[in-house]
Amino acid sequence: MTVPDLLDFDELLTEDERATRDRVRAFVDTRIRPHIADWYDRAVFPTELVPELAELGVLGMHLDGYGCGGRSAVEYGIAAMELEAGDSGLRTFVSVQGSLAMSAIHKHGSEEQKQEWLPRMARGEVIGCFGLTEPNSGSDPSSMTTFARRDGDGWVLNGAKRWIGLASIAQVAIIWAQTDEGVRGFLVPTDTAGFVATPIAPKLSMRASIQCDITMTDVRLPADARLPGARGLRAPFSCLNEARYGIGWGVIGAARDSYDAALTYARSRIQFNQPIAAFQLTQQKLVDMAVEIEKAQLVALRLGRLKDAGRLEPHQISVAKLSNTRAAIAIAREARTILGGNGISGDHSPLRHAANLESVRTYEGTDEVHTLVLGAHITGFSAFRSTDSEGA
Incomplete structure (x- = not known):
């Protein structure tokens, strides 16, 4: 490598x-x-x-x-x-x-x-999933319609979730639902009657992964199924920030592997009696990729040091999710061009990475969402419609 x-x-x-x-x-x-x-x-x-x-x-x-x-x-x-x-x-x-x-x-x-x-x-003995996104509630989770109502000492859960990773192989689902007291989180064993997870297919991205639709019809839960510390949208958002932080690092790997595939190919592919790595335009592409990867690594490392020091802020996570993912998908696409027609073969990774990164770019906050998070931090004005009285 x-x-x-x-x-x-x-x-x-x-x-x-x-x-x-x-x-x-x-x-x-x-x-x-x-x-x-x-x-x-x-x-x-x-x-x-x-x-x-x-x-x-x-x-x-x-x-x-x-x-x-x-x-x-x-x-x-x-x-x-x-x-x-x-x-x-x-x-x-x-x-x-x-x-x-x-x-x-x-x-x-x-x-x-x-x-x-x-x-x-x-230990990997139990797999979990995280149900926040709904068919009509993606970037705006405050509009979720999944609802949990009290029933005696327990709860009855009804609703639907979409694009939920691992749901069909999970043993426990963390489900976020509206209640009469606001948004709450629930631990739902996936073998509970009324809980159905169905893998989404066909997919053009994240094919070596599982994303599902979930439907919940009169899912009965005991009182102790509720996560007692989860109140309002701040609770799921605190988890999303953990995932977004990891994405800021993860996408660098996809970019780096795409760069490596392109460089290796360019050194061995002979055209016009010399390796295409010897051509100026190819070198410009490789240099641009390498520089962007270095920049992305420094952004991610800065966030990691802040996180370990207990000083990482949500808007800083948005910097990495937005900038590093955007750079990674551009690198994967550019790397494919160096491979020419061979780049559409499964023998080479850049186009697979580019397709996957289309999903990564969307989940845990779209470019638009993270842009507006940073815009609110910079200007002091939120462009979001806030409806969660308990805080988002």
Whole structure:
């Protein structure tokens, strides 16, 4: 693998951070790269990797206690970057499991809920999903129509969710619903009567991953199914910020792998009696890619250091999600042009990465949403319609 390091980025990492990078990179090289083109072509998520990812220590790796890794934010980001160099779908699995489902329980659950679910999720014995987005409620979750009403000591849940990662293979779902008291979060075992998860197909992106529609019809839950610390949209947003942080790192992996594929090809592809890497226009493309990757790494590392210091702000996460994802998709597309017609073959990764990044660009906040988050921070005026009295 040819990794651009124009600024000696490695020197900014600690020994532990480099060790995490090397360990996850080795896993990707041996367990993902040889098979990913086939998984993607057949639209298969490799569930056999779940226990191996648990053994690798990346499920909830940034959470403390309850069998979780307790690693630093920077180490988690580096792991996300290396996983996404293999495929966005594999990094997404780790993100949904750890940054969304496990994070929701860790941040907002009772002690009993944490003890019951987190150790098994860290071991990969239980898979979780996170149900916020609805068919008609994406960027505006305050308009969700899923509703939980009290019924004696328990709850009855009705509604629908869409584009929910892992739902059809999950054993527990974190479902966000309107109640008479505002938005609340619920732990829903997926074998509960009335809960149905259906994989979405066909897909042109994230094919080696699982996204589902969920319908909930009179799903009855006990009183202790509610996450006691989750009140208002601030609760799911706190989990989304964990995932967005990981995306800021992860997309660099997709960009770097695309760059590597293009550089390797350009050095060996002979046209007009010389490698195409010798042509000025090809070199300009490669230089532009390498520079953007270096910039993205520095942005991600800055956020990681702030997060580890307890000083990371939501608008700063939006910088990385917006800028790094935008750069990554441009790099993947440009890398494909260097490969020419061969670039549409599954033997090469850039077009697969570009297709995946179309999804990554959309989920956990579109470009438009993150632009307006930053616009509100810069100007002091929010362009969003705020309807959540408990705070978003």
